[in-house]
Amino acid sequence: MKVDLAAVGGGFAGLVAAVRASELGLVAAAIERGEGETYMCNSRVCTGVIHTALAPADDPPDIVYERVMSATGGTARPDLARTFAENGARAIAWMEEHGATLETAPRRNYGLPSLSPTRRMGAGLDWEGNGPDLFLRGLETRLEAAGGTILRGTEALALVMEGRACRGVEIRNAAGRSTVEAGAVVIADGGFQADRERLGAHITGQPDRIRQRNTETGRGDGLRMAEEAGAATVGLDKFYGHVLSRDVMTNPVLWPYPQVDVICASGIVVGADARRFTDEGLGGVYITNEIARLDDPLSATAIFDSTVWEQAKEADLVPPNPLLAEAGGTLHEAGSIGELALRAGLDTGSLETTVGEFNAAVKGGRTDRLAPARTVETYAPVPIETPPFHAVPLAAGITVTMGGIAVDGAARVLRPDDTPIPGLYAAGSAVGGVEGGPRAAYIGGLIKAFLLGLVAAETAARELGAGQ
Numbered sequence: 001m002k003v004d005l006a007a008v009g010g011g012f013a014g015l016v017a018a019v020r021a022s023e024l025g026l027v028a029a030a031i032e033r034g035e036g037e038t039y040m041c042n043s044r045v046c047t048g049v050i051h052t053a054l055a056p057a058d059d060p061p062d063i064v065y066e067r068v069m070s071a072t073g074g075t076a077r078p079d080l081a082r083t084f085a086e087n088g089a090r091a092i093a094w095m096e097e098h099g100a101t102l103e104t105a106p107r108r109n110y111g112l113p114s115l116s117p118t119r120r121m122g123a124g125l126d127w128e129g130n131g132p133d134l135f136l137r138g139l140e141t142r143l144e145a146a147g148g149t150i151l152r153g154t155e156a157l158a159l160v161m162e163g164r165a166c167r168g169v170e171i172r173n174a175a176g177r178s179t180v181e182a183g184a185v186v187i188a189d190g191g192f193q194a195d196r197e198r199l200g201a202h203i204t205g206q207p208d209r210i211r212q213r214n215t216e217t218g219r220g221d222g223l224r225m226a227e228e229a230g231a232a233t234v235g236l237d238k239f240y241g242h243v244l245s246r247d248v249m250t251n252p253v254l255w256p257y258p259q260v261d262v263i264c265a266s267g268i269v270v271g272a273d274a275r276r277f278t279d280e281g282l283g284g285v286y287i288t289n290e291i292a293r294l295d296d297p298l299s300a301t302a303i304f305d306s307t308v309w310e311q312a313k314e315a316d317l318v319p320p321n322p323l324l325a326e327a328g329g330t331l332h333e334a335g336s337i338g339e340l341a342l343r344a345g346l347d348t349g350s351l352e353t354t355v356g357e358f359n360a361a362v363k364g365g366r367t368d369r370l371a372p373a374r375t376v377e378t379y380a381p382v383p384i385e386t387p388p389f390h391a392v393p394l395a396a397g398i399t400v401t402m403g404g405i406a407v408d409g410a411a412r413v414l415r416p417d418d419t420p421i422p423g424l425y426a427a428g429s430a431v432g433g434v435e436g437g438p439r440a441a442y443i444g445g446l447i448k449a450f451l452l453g454l455v456a457a458e459t460a461a462r463e464l465g466a467g468q
């Protein structure tokens with residue numbers, strides 16, 4: 001088979017790249033390992049909130065740029081951050097022109113658009129007929145109408161290199177092994193979160209003791225193929241995810257929702273020694289990264305009081321109160337901190353000391369003196385003083401990896417010396433360089449897929465000499 005552009009992956013990044021390439025006059029194909037019309041991928045089951053660094057993607061470019069650089073502590077690649085800043089409004093407009101319907105996401109980051117219809121407000125995973133599923137199906141229809149192809153049930157195995165340039169993809173499907181020759185290849189396989197070996201190398205010492213909060217289709221194939229072709233990687237140590245009930249390890253109804261980030265960010269999170277080990281004020285994505293790094297990621301517990309539990313009735317898209325307990329998640333309750341420690345299996349004296357220190361620091365406005373220091377700018381701490389007190393045993397949920405293949409602002413895959421590999425591009429969660437940093441900044445899985453899918457196709461079309 002011979003095409004102009006081959007996308008590895010049929011999630012949003014791959015399909016957007018293939019549809020955009022077709023619009024620009026290229027013959028495009030998306031190579032997708034999943035079988036059947038509703039093959040699984042993170043794009044299909046996601047919640048659908050569109051943002052750049054948890055704020056509107058279509059804010060003025062300079063504001064978006066500063067937001068990305070500041071959230072990542074200056075570690076984002078400047079040209080890539082600039083690309084997000086300058087293409088956010090255009091990416092959203094493109095989606096709407098191509099059949100996406102947007103509505104305001106309830107209870108989350110006020111006013112952010114979400115693919116409509118949105119998910120139900122319940123525990124567990126629902127996706128069929130939701131906005132992301134409908135939009136993905138719609139993109140596939142548009143690709144085929146534009147003369148492109150989606151090769152389902154087809155696995156990309158390796159890139160075909162000619163000298164230093166990429167010229168296609170080796171594939172395997174029911175018909176056997178063959179080659180898709182392509183002037184441009186866009187890697188869009190969705191990240192390496194389901195690759196336990198890589199997780200062990202970069203993210204957690206205990207890959208089986210964190211919870212996959214995704215469809216497990218992102219197995220790091222794109223990263224491996226790009227590395228074999230000489231690509232650089234960036235920021236492999238951080239992931240986007242949420243804090244979940246520890247019972248999720250045996251009870252599937254507890255993922256992807258309810259997540260318990262807000263509870264953790266208002267109260268405290270302690271390890272097996274009943275001591276704090278993280279800056280809860282940085283929020284759930286940061287906390288879940290820190291839990292994953294513990295010697296035993298299944299040893300963290302959230303401690304909070306009835307004020308926080310009351311607030312949890314309204315907090316987040318799927319409020320933990322009462323859904324956590326209704327879905328089978330453990331919620332310890334006690335009239336004193338000592339009694340709570342006994343119920344949660346923690347040392348009584350140690351937990352009393354930890355809570356006492358925390359309360360004194362919050363009331364004295366000196367949480368910066370706690371060890372570890374507790375920031376207050378993003379999530380305000382709530383003193384643990386109003387009974388009943390609560391404890392929730394936690395697990396780290398990994399949704400998608402933040403790091404990956406190094407690309408420039410035009411989505412061209414880069415070698416370690418920062419020169420592009422001709423014919424090779426990447427988009428979506430396969431890409432690193434715009435997220436992570438010291439605070440595990442989450443820039444947005446969907447915007448990475450839509451925006452970089454568009455940019456990758458447009459760069460490839462330009463480099464192949466096709467019309468814009």
Ligand SMILES: Cc1cc2nc3c(=O)[nH]c(=O)nc-3n(C[C@H](O)[C@H](O)[C@H](O)COP(=O)(O)OP(=O)(O)OC[C@H]3O[C@@H](n4cnc5c(N)ncnc54)[C@H](O)[C@@H]3O)c2cc1C
Nearest residue numbers: 009011013033041043046047048049156190428429445446
């Ligand atoms: C429960 C959940 C909720 C989420 N909510 C949000 C949200 O509200 N907002 C947001 O911004 N992000 C959200 N995300 C993240 C977002 O869904 C992803 O970041 C985004 O969809 C990634 O798109 P992608 O195209 O890069 O990857 P994917 O959608 O994962 O698609 C990659 C595709 O590549 C295929 N593939 C992999 N390897 C191969 C191979 N070797 N050969 C052929 N095909 C291959 C896979 O089968 C898959 O279909 C959520 C994710 C989950 C799981």
